[in-house]
Amino acid sequence: xxxxxxxxxxxxxxxxxxxxxxxTTNRGIVMLMSIEIMLNAGNLNLIAFAAYxxxxxxxxxxxxxxxxxxxxxxxxxxxxxNVYKVKKTTKIDDMTILRW
Amino acid sequence: xxxxxxxxxxxxxLLCFVIIGFFGNKMPExxxxxxxxxxxxxxxxxxxxxxxxxxxxxxAISLPFVQEMNWLTIGTYEIxxxxxxxxxxxxxxxxASFISLMIFVYSVGYMGHEEKKRRRYxxxxxxxxxxxxxxxxxxxxxxxxxxxxIMGLCSYLLIGFWSFKHGEGDAASQNAASxxxxxxxxTRLGDVCxxxxxxxxxxxxxxxxxxxxxxxxxxxxVDPTALTVATLLIFAGAVGKSAQFPLxxxxxxxxxxxxxxxxxxxxxxxxxxxxxxxxxxxxxxxQNPDVMILVAFIGGFTAIFAASMxxxxxxxxxxxxxxxLSQLGxxxxxxxxxxxxxxxxxxxxxxxxxxxxxxxxxxxxxxxINHAFxxxxxxxxxxxxxxxxxxxxxxxxxxxxxKMKITSITMLIGSxxxxxxxxxxxFWSKDLVLETALAPAQHGLGAEWTFTALFIMGIVTxxxxxxxxxxxxxxxxxxxxxxxxxxxHGESPKTMTVPLIILAVFAVxxxxxxxxxxxxxxxxxxxxxxxxxxxxxxxxxTIAEDIFTNVWTYVSIVLTLLGIxxxxxxxxxxxxxxxxFNKNGESRFYRLLTKRYYxxxxxxxxxWKLGYGVAKGVDYMDKEVIDGTVNGLSNAVVGTGDxxxxxxxxxxxxxxxxxYTGVIVxxxxxxxxxxxxxxx
Numbered sequence: 001x002x003x004x005x006x007x008x009x010x011x012x013x014x015x016x017x018x019x020x021x022x023x024t025t026n027r028g029i030v031m032l033m034s035i036e037i038m039l040n041a042g043n044l045n046l047i048a049f050a051a052y053x054x055x056x057x058x059x060x061x062x063x064x065x066x067x068x069x070x071x072x073x074x075x076x077x078x079x080x081x082n083v084y085k086v087k088k089t090t091k092i093d094d095m096t097i098l099r100w
Numbered sequence: 101x102x103x104x105x106x107x108x109x110x111x112x113x114l115l116c117f118v119i120i121g122f123f124g125n126k127m128p129e130x131x132x133x134x135x136x137x138x139x140x141x142x143x144x145x146x147x148x149x150x151x152x153x154x155x156x157x158x159x160a161i162s163l164p165f166v167q168e169m170n171w172l173t174i175g176t177y178e179i180x181x182x183x184x185x186x187x188x189x190x191x192x193x194x195x196a197s198f199i200s201l202m203i204f205v206y207s208v209g210y211m212g213h214e215e216k217k218r219r220r221y222x223x224x225x226x227x228x229x230x231x232x233x234x235x236x237x238x239x240x241x242x243x244x245x246x247x248x249x250i251m252g253l254c255s256y257l258l259i260g261f262w263s264f265k266h267g268e269g270d271a272a273s274q275n276a277a278s279x280x281x282x283x284x285x286x287t288r289l290g291d292v293c294x295x296x297x298x299x300x301x302x303x304x305x306x307x308x309x310x311x312x313x314x315x316x317x318x319x320x321x322v323d324p325t326a327l328t329v330a331t332l333l334i335f336a337g338a339v340g341k342s343a344q345f346p347l348x349x350x351x352x353x354x355x356x357x358x359x360x361x362x363x364x365x366x367x368x369x370x371x372x373x374x375x376x377x378x379x380x381x382x383x384x385x386x387q388n389p390d391v392m393i394l395v396a397f398i399g400g401f402t403a404i405f406a407a408s409m410x411x412x413x414x415x416x417x418x419x420x421x422x423x424x425l426s427q428l429g430x431x432x433x434x435x436x437x438x439x440x441x442x443x444x445x446x447x448x449x450x451x452x453x454x455x456x457x458x459x460x461x462x463x464x465x466x467x468x469i470n471h472a473f474x475x476x477x478x479x480x481x482x483x484x485x486x487x488x489x490x491x492x493x494x495x496x497x498x499x500x501x502x503k504m505k506i507t508s509i510t511m512l513i514g515s516x517x518x519x520x521x522x523x524x525x526x527f528w529s530k531d532l533v534l535e536t537a538l539a540p541a542q543h544g545l546g547a548e549w550t551f552t553a554l555f556i557m558g559i560v561t562x563x564x565x566x567x568x569x570x571x572x573x574x575x576x577x578x579x580x581x582x583x584x585x586x587x588x589h590g591e592s593p594k595t596m597t598v599p600l601i602i603l604a605v606f607a608v609x610x611x612x613x614x615x616x617x618x619x620x621x622x623x624x625x626x627x628x629x630x631x632x633x634x635x636x637x638x639x640x641x642t643i644a645e646d647i648f649t650n651v652w653t654y655v656s657i658v659l660t661l662l663g664i665x666x667x668x669x670x671x672x673x674x675x676x677x678x679x680x681f682n683k684n685g686e687s688r689f690y691r692l693l694t695k696r697y698y699x700x701x702x703x704x705x706x707x708w709k710l711g712y713g714v715a716k717g718v719d720y721m722d723k724e725v726i727d728g729t730v731n732g733l734s735n736a737v738v739g740t741g742d743x744x745x746x747x748x749x750x751x752x753x754x755x756x757x758x759x760y761t762g763v764i765v766x767x768x769x770x771x772x773x774x775x776x777x778x779x780x
Contacts, residue, residue, distance in 0.1 A: 022756050031752070096750030 007048035014041035028080045028090040032073060039069050102148040103156070103165055106183050109145050109193060110234035110247070113138040117226040120219060130218025132208050135226045139201040142233055146193035153185050154621065162627040166311055168239055178307045184239035188465065188625035191618075192236035192376055195469050199368040199476045200229045202599040206480050207360045209595035210487055221261060225364060228254040232369035236376060241298050241308040244380075248341070248373060252291065255370050256284040259357040276356035286350040286703070290340015294377075297333030300326055301384075314383040314629040328388045334381055335395060342374025342428045345402040349699040351425055352409075355417040355492075359483030362417060366424045367476035375431045375468050382461060383629040385439050386446060392439035393550060399432025400537075400557035405697075407564040411571075412682065412693050415492045416482045419572045420475070423518065426561055427471045434464035434533040437554055441540065446633065452543070455636040458626055460536035462619045462638070466611075467529035473610045474517040474526055477603035481511035484592040484600065485576060489584040494575040496584035501577035503590045506597045508577040510604040515573045517607040519566035520660045525611030531647050531656060532614070534558050538652055555652075562656050566663025574671035615640040 014037055021034025043062045050058025080090050087094060116138030120131030127134065158165050168182030204225065211221055231254055234247035260280030298308060304322040305313050312318055319327070338344070343351035351371070355362055365371060378385065378395060385391055406425030413419050438460015445453030484507040489497055501508040517524040520531065537555040541548045591597065623637040638646075647653050669676040682690035692698070749755075 019760060023753055023760070026753065092752045095752075099748055099750035 004048055004052045007044060011041045011044040011048070014038070014044065026091050026093045028083070028092050029077075031092065032076045032080070035076075036069065036073065039065065101152070102145060103152045103185065104167065106145065106149040106165075106185060106193075106237055107167075109142045109149075109197065109237060110230045112141045112145070113226045113229040113233065117223050117230060120223040120226060124219030124223060125216060129208055129212075129222075130214075130216070131222045132204070132211075132218060135222040136201065136204045136208070138226055139197060139204050139229055142229060143194070143197035143201050146190070146197050146233075149185065150190035150194055153190055154187065159187070159624060162624055162631050164311075164625075164628045166239055168309070171243075176306050177302060178309075179242055180240055180307075180309055181243055182239035183237045184310050185237060186625040186628045187621045188376070188379055189236045191465065191469055191622065192372070193233060195472045196232045196236065196368045196372070197229070199472055199603075200225070200232075200364065202476060202603055203360050203363050203368065203480065206363075206483070206596050206599040209593045210360050210483055211358065217261070221258075221358070224254055224257050224261075225361070228258065228364060228369055232373070235373055239310060241301060241310075241313070244377075245294065245298060248294070248337075248377075249291065251370050251373060252284065252287055252341075255287070255354070255365055256280050258361040258364075259283050259354045261357050261361065279350075279353040279356035282703075283350040283354050285707075286347050287340045290337045290347055290374075293333045293340070294337025297330045297337065300330035300333065304330070310380070310629070316630075316632055319384065319387060324387065327384060328391060331381065331385050331388065331391050332394075335378065335385070335391065338374035338377045338432075339398065340374070341377070342371045342432070343425055344374070344398050344429065344432060345405055346699075348402060348406065348425050349696065349703055352418050352421045352696065353700075355415070355421050359417060359479060359486055362421070363476050363479035363483065366421070366479060367472045371424065371428055372468060372472065375428065375435070375464065378432065378435050379461065379465055379468075379625075382435070382439060382626060386443045386457070386630070389440050389443035389447070392436050392443055394436070396433050396436025396440060396537075396554055399429040399434075399436055400554045401429070402426065403429030403433060403561040404557045404564070405429075407561045407568065409693050409696055410568040411564060412690055414494050416485060416494050416497070416572060416576060417479075417492055419494075419568060420478050420482055423478075423565060423569065424471075424475055426565065427467070427475070427518070430530065430533050430558065430561070431464045431467050431471070433554060433558060434460050434467060434536055436460075437536045437551065438462075438464065441536075442630075442633075451634070451636060454633050455638065456536065456539050456543075458623050458635045459532070459539075459619075459638055459643070461626055462622045463529060463532035463536050465622050466614060466618065467533055469613070470517070470525040470529045470607075470610050473603055474514045474607040477510060477514040477600060477607050478518065480596070480600055480603065481507050481514060484596050485511075487592050487596070488588045488590060490587065491584045493584070494572065496582040497576045498579045499577070499581035499585050500588060503585065503588050504577075504592070506591060506600060508573075510597075510600040511573060511577070513604045514607050515569040517611075519569050519664060520562055520656065521664075522657055523611075524608055525606070527657075528611035528614050528647070530562060531653050532643065534562070534652065534656055535646060535650060538650070542650075559652075559656055559659060563659040563663045566660040567667050570664045570667030571671050574667055578672045579674070614643055619643055 018034045018036075018038030018041060021037065022031055025031055025034065043065055046058040046062050046065070050056065050062075083095060084090050113135075116131075116134050120127070120134050124131035124134075153159055153165055156165075164184055164186040166182065166184050168180040170178070171181040172179040204222075207221070207225070211218055214221060228251060231247045231251035235244055235251065238244040238247060257280070260276050263275070263277040263280070301313060302308055304326050305318055307313070340347045343349075351366075354365060357365075385395070403426045406422045406429060410419045410422035410426065413422065438457045440457070441453045441460060442457025445451065445455075445457055484504065485497065485500060486492055488504060488507075489500065491497070513524070517526040520527045534555060537551055537558050540551045541555070617640060619640055620637045623635055627635055627637075666676070670678045681687075695701075
């Protein structure tokens with residue numbers, strides 16, 4: 001059996017990669033993708049602990065989480081599409097008109 | 101039976117005020133008949149109530165008729181609302197309502213050409229009567245103050261009745277609106293003092309009821325210094341209302357109003373309020389002789405001071421206005437001198453002095469009654485003259501006597517009466533006043549010099565009064581026809597002349613009341629509150645005896661006649677040229693008089709320096725301190741918001757960075773706590 005620390009390490013690496021993506025990119029699509037990576041890092045943790053404790057609870061959570069992530073991406077992409085229709089770009093630097 | 105319903109006397113005119121105010125335009129004469137009816141009812145009620153009181157049991161045992169209901173109770177302070185009827189209230193009610201009735205009847209003729217404005221006029225004079233009737237029957241100081249202020253408001257409204265018209269006044273009162281404003285503000289000065297006095301009284305007595313404030317036991321229990329301060333402040337209120345020096349200058353300007361209003365203010369209401377206040381407050385005023393001597397000197401000084409300004413005035417109404425000031429001074433002189441004697445008598449237990457003091461009180465009140473009649477007559481007469489001649493300038497009149505027989509004769513009676521011609525009403529009360537001022541010196545009762553000074557002021561005023569009244573009468577009705585006389589309409593209509601005739605009868609006869617028990621009746625109002633002094637009342641006959649056996653009475657009669665003769669020589673026969681005395685109007689004193697001793701300028705200077713200064717200070721306070729605080733607060737909030745809004749870049753990366761920074765900080769705290777505690 002693979003040690004749980006390795007799962008957690010992988011999950012942490014994935015999360016930091018996703019975080020790096022969110023903080024550095026200015027492209028909306030890439031940002032959504034980075035968020036997905038972070039989300040899946042979390043999912044990986046849940047799976048790992050579920051296996052570790054021998055409980056199905058964590059797996060159920062992951063199923064929920066995936067479903068909600070799918071919905072979230074749908075909303076996010078829909079937003080970006082609409083922004084693209086108006087502004088012909090998905091660069092988030094340009095989306096500051098509602099600021100103050 | 102009627103005594104219980106005496107509260108109708110202010111209520112009926114108040115109802116008339118409301119009715120005329122709403123429906124006056126739909127009524128004949130703009131509601132004038134309603135006002136007359138109201139005054140008539142008020143007069144009849146006062147007459148019946150007074151008769152009942154004077155013939156009733158309460159009067160016989162020297163008690164007032166009091167009816168009260170609770171108005172406010174604040175902690176231990178009780179304020180009531182009710183009526184307090186004693187003989188003083190009775191005489192005040194009677195002459196105020198009667199003269200108002202005469203004036204209202206007269207107004208039908210005098211104000212007939214005012215068209216739509218008559219509604220306003222009759223509504224306001226009805227309210228004025230409400231104020232006066234309420235004032236004299238109220239049972240405590242606060243209630244009195246309410247009616248006092250109603251009168252103040254009405255005087256403002258009525259003096260400014262012709263607000264659009266530029267009067268014939270001098271620079272200080274160019275138009276009726278500013279004259280009204282002046283009257284309001286100057287009397288306000290007195291009212292504020294009055295109110296402060298009431299605060300002190302309320303604080304000391306925990307009530308403002310006359311019955312409580314005047315009770316001997318209560319007076320003995322309070323701090324005498326506070327009482328003295330309170331009486332001084334209340335007297336300041338009377339000075340403002342009755343236009344005594346130094347708050348006198350609003351009254352001549354008040355001539356900007358219609359003549360009937362002047363008659364109402366001078367004879368029946370308003371200025372009589374101040375005298376009534378002092379007479380009513382006599383029991384607390386006599387606690388300190390110094391207050392009373394101040395009252396006497398203010399009165400005496402105003403008498404001579406105002407009379408001097410009447411000497412050379414060319415405006416018929418202004419002469420009468422100054423004579424009112426002067427006669428009001430007489431009343432205060434009498435009340436103050438009498439009060440002083442009574443106060444000394446109370447301290448030394450001297451019954452003669454107390455009796456003399458009561459005589460002074462009678463003199464003051466009696467002069468007020470007589471003055472009401474002849475001053476109403478004179479003002480209404482001058483109104484008749486103005487109505488006919490269309491001017492107030494006496495130089496343009498002259499020779500009106502032929503065209504206006506009734507007016508000239510009734511005015512002559514009024515002038516003789518005010519001048520103190522023997523056996524006319526003014527004579528009795530004026531000589532009673534002088535008698536009071538003379539008594540200490542003649543009976544060796546001390547304070548001779550003070551009283552001699554008062555007496556000299558009084559007797560010089562008597563001479564001046566005779567002179568200026570007859571100067572006015574001769575200039576108006578005798579001599580060469582002036583330009584206004586040629587265009588004059590002739591005699592005024594019946595509604596105007598009939599009141600004149602009735603008032604003339606009273607101006608002749610009201611003084612005889614003293615022979616028929618009026619002095620006893622008036623003294624009774626003192627006995628109601630100062631009964632423990634066992635005031636010995638002078639009967640009418642002893643007063644008459646005193647007057648006619650006193651050599652100074654004859655001196656004052658001679659001076660009166662001299663004054664009349666001088667007026668005749670100067671302005672009728674023209675054998676003495678007045679120009680010789682005043683260098684044809686160039687002498688310094690003459691100019692001082694026409695400038696009214698520079699009092700309008702002094703008032704202006706004070707209001708500019710003091711009033712404007714205070715206003716500027718308040719303005720600074722408002723703009724810089726209060727607004728500054730508010731603006732500073734809002735600026736601080738806006739500034740903070742502005743600087744903080746820089747955080748909101750709108751850039752999603754920045755927001756995410758902040759969120760993760762927060763997460764890191766939270767995690768760091770959790771870890772730190774974990775390490776320190778060694779486990780959760």
